Amino acid sequence: MKASTRQRRIIELLLEQKHEITAADIASIVGASTRTIHRELSDMEPLLAANGILLHKIAGLGIRVEASDDALERFKQSFDRSDSLEYSAEERKILIFCSLLEHDEPVKLFSLAHELRVTMPTISHDLDELEESIVKQGLTLVRRRGYGVEIVGPEEAKRHAVSLLAINHLDDTDLFGQFADLAVSNPITAQLLDMIGKDNFKKLEQALWELSDDWSNTLSESDYTRLLIKLSVALTRIGHGCVIPADRTSKSEVIPLLQGLLDILNIRLPIQEQAYFSHLLDQEAFPESSLLIHHDDMPTIEGVKLLILRVEAQLQMSLTHDRSLEEGLIQHIKPAFQRIKDGIAIRNPMLAPIKKDYSALFSIVRSAVQEIYQKIKVPDEEIGYIVMHFGASLERLKPFPRKVRAVLVCTSGIGSSKLLAVKIAKELPQIELIGHYSWFEARRLPPSRYDLIISTVDLPLEPDRYIKLSPMLTTEETNKLRSYIEGTTLKKISSAAAAETDASGHSPMDRLLLLQLYSGIVLRLLDGFRVHDLTLEQGQAHLEQQLPAMLSLIGETSIDTHLTKISEQLIARERQGSLVIPDTELALLHTRSEWIEAPLLALYRFDTPLQLSEDGAVQASQALMMLGPLKLDTYSLELLSEISAMLLLPELLTVLEHGNAASIKLFISKKLEHYIKTKLDWRES
Missing domain, CATH: 3.40.50.2300 (Response regulator)
Known part of the structure; x- marks a missing residue:
């Protein structure tokens, strides 16, 4: 039974359906255009008809198969035993890339052609199209007559290439489901699961689960999965003898998370691999761990607020008070858009039903995204995920007895x-x-x-x-x-219990305890807030020169003892990207440090502009400094982040520029009071 891999997927999908399915839905699920699906269906009809199966097409409803139970059973048995004799061009390129990454020696074109059941010129053409993406990943494609073809380059780059293939072509059902069952029907899935190491992936997942109390709350679901893939790829390649060459400059310092991981897995790594894993964990599991706010959080927050305003204007209903919507979009959009910029494919198996169930909302969100994010081409797959956030918000707005x-x-x-x-x-x-x-x-x-x-x-x-x-x-x-x-x-839930718990899910006692917690943090923070007017001497107007004096004005013993070290942390943070609020002369300076005991807030005003860059191109007439301990509780971090989000409000910028300490405290306290009430869903009786 000759059928391409795509045709097999379409047939399997049709056989699984109890009702009609549209060509558009099939296209979304198998990753092809609707036109391609119609062409494939035409090519498949003779094959199905020869087995007593008809494709029944109903205008406005979709497509389904029609056959007797006996004919369907015979076909399924024959279909399950048959092999896919053809691969699409895209599938061939993925399998070629995988094969070359797996081998540390040249592979003959004849061998690739035989394995993929195509001619050698076809393989050569596929390699031509692959070469650009291989080069982009820091690797080189070597092709010589009589020698064969191979990929050469640093081991780190090869691991990254394997990880990127897995991220682009495997989803959670492949990774966390039953490997054996999933691998049978899709050769690419089977190949990639083998390359990331099925057993290693499961062992790492269990090990990280045991260590999760220390770090997992810092990662999103997608970040966690990406970390697992990268770790598993590295362990698998080490097991195959593909190790990073020894480097005399490699340090043997092992971060605590890696040491815990190695202890649970009961494995030892060479020094250079310890350095690689430590960097990987530090980069993936603790991104920007020393910062209170990432330097590009402000544009993300601003974009999300504009997006919500555009959508609610079209829907003619208020969404701005749904904190879960705003927080969810901020957490989602930033990494998602970065993946789009990095060329990582966005897969959304729910796209077809989302378009069907939320057709009007989908159009509104897509239009708003295109208007606000003009510099990035956001695919429909990603629009679908954003629509789900808005759809969930609309669901939350529906009356429900309680959470x-x-x-x-x-x-x-x-x-x-x-x-x-x-x-x-x-x-x-x-x-x-x-x-x-x-x-x-x-x-x-x-x-x-x-x-x-x-x-x-x-x-x-x-x-x-x-x-x-x-x-x-x-x-x-x-x-x-x-x-x-x-x-x-x-x-x-008894009526008594229901009476004690409101729609927010908080009992009166819960609310009071949380109110005490939040208000205590706010009062301590604002009680220590000061405004400092500084005169900058000629030749002393650079941030590096002024930071020790600025920190000493705070008057905390622990900070005074470590002025140099905290100054270095603030400078290192600033070099990652200046955080001057758009269209203002206000800079936000912030860091978290082991030498800071409690959250602190201070405002500095300068008589002449403070130079934030070496060339003097970036300047500020004011600087708001936020400092926090390295280990900062969730509630304090939440409130500091809320204050940073306020910097998008023109009213606060005006108060910071012209107001005194009392008026600034009053403004911030009112906004935080409203935030806490909204957070606790506090209703006045």
Whole structure:
């Protein structure tokens, strides 16, 4: 049975459907254009007809297969036993790239042609098209007659290339699902899973799960997956003898996270590999860990606020008070747009149903994104993810008796619970997921902390206390979960308990405790706030020269003792990119340091511009300094970030420029009071 890999995917999709599916939906799922799908369907019709199967096309509904049960069963058995005899040009190039990265010696063109079942000129043409992307990744494609073809370059670049292929062509179901089942139907999936190392990936996931208390909250889901892939690729290639050459300058310093990882895995690495892994973990697991606010957070926040305003104007309903929407978009857009700039493909298997279910919202969001982010071409796949954030916000705006606090239980580490958490957040945003736990941990949680346990495995509990779901959360399971909550969980909550807990999920005691916590941080921060007017001497107007004096004015003993070191940290931060608020002369200077004991805020005004760059091109007449301890609690960091977001408000900029310390404190305290009330969903009686 001759069929290309794409045709096999289309056939499998049609056989799985109980109802009609449109060509556009098929195109989105298999990654092709609608025109290509129509062409493939025409080519496939004779093959299907020869097996007693008809393609039934219904205008306005879609396509489905028609055949007797016996004919379908015979075809499925024959189809499952058959091989895919053809690869698309894109599939061939991926497999060629993988093959060359796997071999540390030349590969003959004849061997590649035989393996992929095409002619040698076809392979040569594929290599021509591959060469540019290979060079971009710091590698060289060597091709010589009689010698063969190979990829040469640094081991670090080869690892990066393998990781990028995996990031672009594997999704969470491939990575966290059952490898054996997933690899059978797709040769590219099988090849990439082998190259990243199936066993290593699972071991690393479990090891990082055990170490997660120390660092995992700093990573997004996509960042966590990317880190796992890079670590697994490195371990797998080391196992195959592909190691980074020894370098006399390599340092043997091992960061604590790596040491913990090596201890759990019970492995030892050469010095140069320790340096590589330490850099990888430091870069991926602790990005910008010394900073309070990343230097390009401000444009991200500004863009998200504009996007929400554009969309709510079109929808004619207010979204600006939905803090979850704003925070979610800020966390999502920044890394997502960076991946687009880096050329990493965006995959969105939900695109077709998103376009179908949110057609009007999709058009509104796409138009707003194109208007605000004109310098980047955002594909529909990414628009789909942004639409999901707005769709979730619209769901949150619908009346619901109360939030349902749920605990996720999974015995296989963070992978399957991660998948399920993402699905629940998209399908049922009314559920507040308070954490991922093993059953051992979950059974020790006080019952008052949660309303429901959602598990991927059977638990020794009564049926009314938990629900078992698969990590994929199918449509049927989504409906099952919704019905379970409405019919069991919410009914189980007594009227007395319901009266004590408002729609925010906070009891009066919870709200008061959080209010005390937030207000204590704000009062300590604003109580220490001062405005300092500085006169800059001629020839002493550079930031490096003024920082020690600026820090000494704060009057903290721990800072005075380490003026030089904290100054160096602030300078290092500034060199990453000056943070002068757009269209102002206000600079934001900030860092986190082991020598700072508590969050601090200070404003400096200069009689002549302060030089922030060596050439004097970047200047500021004012500087707002934010300092925080290296280990800063979530609540303090949240409030400092909120103050930084206020710098987009023209009213605050005016007060900072002309007001005294009291008026500045008043403005910030009013804004933070409103923020805390919104955060706690505090309603005046």
